[in-house]
Amino acid sequence: MLRQLRVSADRTRKDAAEWLEIGEPTLSKIELGRQAIKGPHVRLLCQLYDVDAGTLDNLLRLAKEAGQRGWWTAYRDTVPDWFRYFVGLEGDAADLWNYESEFVPGLLQTSAYVEAIGRGARPDISDADVARSVELRRERQSRIDGETPPRLHFYLNEAVLRRRVGSADVMREQLEHLYASSELEHITLRVVPFSAGAHPAMSGSFVLMRFPDEDSPAFAYLENERGAIYQEDPGDIARYSLMVEQLGGMALDAEESRAMLKRLSEQ
Template sequence: MAQSPTVRRLQLGRELRRLREQAGVSRDDAAAELECGVSKISKIEGGKMTIALAEVKALLALYGVDADESEQILGVAREARKRVTHRVPEWVRAYVGLEAEAAEIKAFQIDLVPGLLQTEAYTRAITKAADPTRDPAEVERLVAIRRERQARLQSDSPPQLWVVLDEAAIRRVVGGPAVMREQLERLLEVARLPTVSLQLMPFAAGSHAAMGTAFTVFRLPDPPGGAVVVLEGLWSAEYVDRSQQVGAYSVVFDRLCASALDEQGSARAIEKAIGELR
């Protein structure tokens, strides 16, 4: 499966930053090589803008990269420059691209069921709540896109998915009792997949390592060991990919798993919530 241009641009930025730091070249020197401002180098390395192939070649020469590695990087740069036609914000394309490519996904959510686990009715309800004026046809398009994304969980190459849900996510009645009951039943169904682990953080656990902060860690197969943490907002998202920061979020996720109910206890808690909706 070909990677999306957005994911390739994020990958290219990480590789160019790694090579620059490995060569001991400052951002000022890289900017001087391209005759641009330092802010452009920062945006390139953050995967926030495309870069001409000639500029990539100039940076690779400055960093002393050999011919074989240079050709690999240029291949990534060519993919990153492909045009996309999706009518969704850039940050959403980046998120969906990472989700489609990740070998491993770890997600913590506070009061929302993650998109990969949502039923169509639940997706419709939260979409309409976010924008009651949204065209119904657009709502259905978004529902269809989410359904396509979910298909990967039962594909030939599914990601390893770990989800920790705050109890608020199963207690908030989205779309009415019938919609929420169906959603909770879906959680139990998906949790039975061998590649999915679902844990519930009960209210009784009290404070925990990620109070007020939902996040997702995507671990990518290419480059090996590459990972990105995504912090979502209403109209944008922050992408964190420095190894020290990614490592910190991974440690927090492990602590959340340790504080949450185990998978069997989580299933029982969800079953109890379903019973209370009847």
């Protein structure tokens, strides 16, 4: 809401940061919900944005309630805090660009594929934990499948499609689901083939996320087994944006990618 009010007031992040006497990165974290904001700062921003008293009261109430749990915290025993936070941002995005080198992206995984990943990574995982992981994937998917879903741009390493996860039936179902998903209006799925050779994303998977009323992505998200990094420096965002552009020049187009999915699902 603060981000929307700033844009409506024709104010830049720099304007707001200078008004609060804080750095732009801090303001960015506040607008992304990654850092709490105190009541006095809410009042100051509302003064800058010329906000009416009713909206101010609502924002002050929300600021007090900001520490309450979101829907994803119900999965705190299943996934770590750093990932639950990412899931919270995911549903607010306008555009999401995702390059994956190893896995089918979580938003496109079938239940059987989720289970196969879990059991492959942790042979001792309990049935209850597997069920919770599947439930979380379904919840994530439902939250980006509404009337106005974000635009999802997926680039998949060919290895993602060729590595058999689970049984042949599990993988066939997953490939068929990718094919069906690629036909949805808000989803673009393109394969980076082995024949493309060396490419700029060989260092690993990443996600770029842009929010409504913003001209450029807010951050690049990089994940590892121990946590995640949000790269918000303009130089880093420009670098990953260029990587997406370069992948677009090397990947199969949407029709060619669908043809590969169909061919592999039939093998």
